[in-house]
Each structure stands twice: as structure tokens, then as C-alpha cells.
Amino acid sequence: MRVVIDRAVQFAEKHQIALYLAAIAAALIFGLAVSDGAGQSLEHAIEPVLAALLFATFLQVPFLDMAASFRDARFLIAVLGLNFIAGPVVVWGLIQFLPDDQAIVIGVLLVLLTPCIDYVIVFSGIAGGAADRLVAAAPLLMLLQLALLPLYLYLFIGPDLADIVEPGPFVHAFIVLIAIPLTLAALTQALSKRFAASRALETVMAGLMVPLMMATLFAVVASQVSDITDRFSDVVSVVPVYVVWFLVMALVGAQVARVARLDRPRSIALTFSGATRNSLVVLPLALALPEAYALAAVVVVTQTLVELVAMVIYVRVVPLLARSDSVT
DSSP: OHHHHHHHHHHHHHTHHHHHHHHHHHHHHHHHHSOHHHHHTTHHHHHHHHHHHHHHHHHTSOGGGGGGGGSSHHHHHHHHHIIIIIHHHHHHHHHTTSOSOHHHHHHHHHHHTSBOOSHHHHHHHHTTOOHHHHHHHHHHHHHHHHHHHHHHHHHHHGGGHHHHOOHHHHHHHHIIIIIHHHHHHHHHHHHHTTOHHHHHHHHHHHHTHHHHHHHHHHHHHHHTHHHHHHTHHHHHHTHHHHHHHHHHHHHHHHHHHHHTTOOHHHHHHHHHHHHOBOHHHHHHHHHTSOGGGTHHHHHHHHHHHHHHHHHHHHHHHHHHHHHHHOOO
């Protein structure tokens, strides 16, 4: 049985992009086939599934080894500068081309201002990047983006942000879907050094990452199909912005790596970190917005779809940029 489970996990990890796209296609078919009420009833499944997924995600972040992120100072400075200085500048330029719709703008800001801390490690490793450097930097990236996101939103949106964000649902989403899973993950990591049950839980949750991601994508897309179809042109309008984001950040990442004089593996890792985003971590925040801004969640999920395709291309292209631009 253990062999079968291990093979299933390996299959899921190897074909995760195809499985995610299949889950999304199934969600679209389901959402279009059933009544609006039946599709929207799946909204009740989003919170528990997403909480489980984020718990599994946070378990991959070595919170108990924060010191490791400071050992390669050159890479750390480069990854922080790329994600929290260069990235927001690019975002500011891109939102100038978005429709004049606050829901769309907020959705794009939420997702593009938060760097990925989980599967970026996998894709970077596949491309030959220094995945260990991203693992070490993950706790700091996670904590900084949570601290800086409100500041960035205020800078980009202005005082109107207070009228858009209702504190109650926003605080609930943060506590239930981010703070609690993050705390439980840190406790599980701490206990795993002493208890076999904690180590077993880490193993099980790691194996469930792909199925939980599929379940989350299915629940979100199926429950939001009516919004997608009603405002299809608005949803499609963000796709070119996301595509340009990946094109620009590939070039910016390679340039920052050259300036920082990073070797090829660290250059690849840096570029992946600068481009991939934390869509599922900010999704609960988008879902907590008032009903008038429901489209923001769809905009966040749309970024995930574009990113999955972009990662396939990045695995082949980014090593070429690193080879020509990075300094050994």
C-alpha cells in the first residue's frame, strides 16, 4: 500500500500542472451545468479546503530555521529588493493599463504584490535553480509580505482602501485562513523533532498538496462561474497584464542577478522568486472583500492559471537568461 501511495504522490507532483488544469476545466463544466445556487453553494467548501491547503503549504516553510535565510546575504538582499522594490514598481506600471474597476485593480494588486513561497521552490529546482536558497528565504518572504501588503495597498489605492475593506470579514479571513494554519504549521515543525506523529503529519500533508490544490481550484472556480461568465471580458482583460508581468520579471530578475553577481543556480532561483506569486495565500483576503468586489477573487484565480502556463515556459527560458546574464 505504501508503494502505491508513494507512486501516486510522485505522479501527482510530476503532472501537477495538467492536474490543476483538469480541475479547473471540471469546475467550469460543473459550474455551467448546474444552477447558480448549486454552484455558489460550493463557496462553503472553500474555507475548510483552503485552510487545509495553506496548512500544508506553511509546513513546507522552515520557520524554525530563520537564521538560514541570512547566511547568503547577497542572495537575500537581491531577492528582497526584487520582490519588494522592483516588483511593486512594475506592478504600478501595469495597473495603469487595467480597466477602471476597483475590484479588478485590487485583485491584481493582491496577487502581484505577494511573492510565492511554496511551489516556486519546485519549479526553480526543476530549472536547475538553487532551491535551497529559496527554502531558506521563504520564512522571511512570508512574514514581510504579510507586513508590507497593507502598506502597498494603501500606497496604490489611497484613503479609499478603508471604505473598500470591511475589517470584520478581512480579520476573520486572516485569522482563520492564514494566522491559524501558519501557527499550527510552526508548532507541528517544532513538535516533529520529538514526536513521530508530527513527522507523520508533515509527510501526509506534503503528499496531499496537489489534491488539496485541485480541490481548492475546483471549489473556487465552480463557485465563481457566474461571475466569470457575467464579466468575461473584464476577466480576460487582466490576462495580458499577467503575461507582461512574467515577461518583464524574467528580464528584471536576470538583470538584478547580474548586478548582484550571483552564480547561475542562484540567478535562476532569484528570477523564479521575482515572478511567481502567492495567489492562494491572498485568495482568502480577496474572498473576504464586500460583494461588490467579488470579481477580485476571480482575478486572483486567473493569475494562477496564467502562472501555471508561464512556469512551463520559465523552466526552459530562465536558465538561458541566467547563462547569458549571470556572473559566476
